[in-house]
Amino acid sequence: MPQTFAAADAVELAVVERSGFVESRHAGIAIVLAADGTIAQKLGDPSALVLPRSSLKPLQALACLSAGAPLEGERLGLATASHSGTDRHVAVVRDILSAAQLGEDALGCPTAWPGDTATRDEMVRELGQPQRIRMNCSGKHATMLLTAVVNGWDPAGYLSPEHPLQAHIRDVIERLVGEKVSATAIDGCGAPVYAVTLFGLARAVHRVGNSSTSSPFALHRSAGAMVEAVRANPWTIDGPGRPDTIAIEQLGVFAKGGAEGVMVMVAPDGTTVALKMLDGSGRAATAVALRLLERHGALASADVDTAMSRLPLAVTGGGQDVGAIRPAF
Template sequence: MPETLSVAGAVELARVERGGFVESRHAGAALVLDPDGQVIERLGDVDAPILPRSSLKPVQALACMAAGAPLAGQSLALATASHSGTDRHVAVVRDILDSAGVDERSLQCPPAWPADTTTRDTLVRAAGEPERLRMNCSGKHAAMLAACVAQGWERETYLDPEHPLQVQIRELVERLTGERVQAIVVDGCGAPVFAVSLSGLAKAAHRIGGSSERSPFALHRNAAALVAAVREHPWAIDGPGRPDTIAVETTGVFAKGGAEGVMIMVAPDGTTVALKMLDGSGRAAGVVALRLLERAGALSAADVTRAREALPLRVRGGGRDVGAISPAF
């Protein structure tokens, strides 16, 4: 059975400190590529397979664009997002569906409460219920449906790994990572997720993040448009006060976290980080990626400090700050 890196293949990436006592440690693996795509730092076993989870969404969105899904600006950012389910997010997802002439009942992601606390509280007070549109992957699913409409593909089975769209996504994953998919399993939203190495994921992120809108190749033009859309609409990729949005707003990176402690991050100069926390916790993934980019000279210490101050990294005790989550280096 395929499996991710072992405990022996992991290194310490972050620490949780409470009142001067190191309470917990997060171990994992990380890879840093320079603007030319060359390895400049390797931490742990980066060749073991991982499940990229939502960090794969940029590739999935590009496959949908290649299939003809009309995505641009906010809708492209939402197709790439793990959004927090605010009304603003939902409105853009509806726009994607409306442009394709598809009803929201066609979405096959599970119903969910919004992750945004204010929005959830409002829905609860109004006796609302979990909705597919509020699910954090609804933008991706809407884009998949739009691609199916553009190609005339069957919509009812769009999550089947053998559906033409999912085959196209798998082929693009292999093209951008430079390796064969090692396993196909079901993601939390019901879509297929493809196992690749952390090294392969870093290569894919670097190729996407370093693409030019002036490229003669449509894939690279679409990738550049995707990155620009996220940087222009950082609220869309995650949500107000949430880690990916904070990282994009404060440092200008392209950031896309995934479940189980996965993160890809590309600095404006193309320096790229991909990492996986072995314990599956994502709470330190963003700050570790930012620190690695700073250490590579791709981000200023001032920008990273500003991001760290905004990220939810404080450890609380007795109603006050008593420690923090921080990189282990």
């Protein structure tokens, strides 16, 4: 059975400190690629297989662009998103569905409450119910539906790994990671997700993050446009006050977290980090990625400190801050 790395292949990436006592530790693997794509640092065994989960979304969105999905700006940002379900997010998802001449009932993702607390509270007060369009992957699903429609593919069954849309997405992913996928699984939203090595994931994200809209290659031009769209609209990919959006707003990185403790991040100079926490917790992932980019000179320490102060890293006791979640290095 394909599987991810074992504890023996991991290293300590983060600790949770309470009142001067380290009460928890997060082990995992990570890799840093320099701006030129060479390996700058390995922590643990980055040749291990991982399911990228939502960190795969930029590659899935890029595949949709390469298949002719007419997206730019906020629409393109939402295509890569694990959004928090605010009304602003939902309006853009509806816009993508409208371009496909489809309604919300075409979405194959499960119903969900929005991740944004204020939006959820308002829905509860109004006796609302969970909705597919509020699910954090609805932007990806709307994009997949639009791609199917513009290519004349039947949008029904668009989540099947055998559907022409998913076959195209898998092909593009394999081209970017530089390896064949080792296993196909079903993500939490119902879409296929593919097992690749952490190194392969880092290589793909490095290629995406270092692409230019002036590239002679169409795929790279699309990748450059996608990264520009996210950096120009950081609220789209996550949400106000949430980790990916904070990192993009504060530091100009391209960041995409995934479930089960996965994170990919590209600094403005092209330096790239990919990591996976063995225990599946993502609470330290953004902080670890930022500090690794800082360690390799891609981000200024003062800027990282400012961004870190906005992340939800405080450990509280009695209503007071008594410690913090912090990188172990």
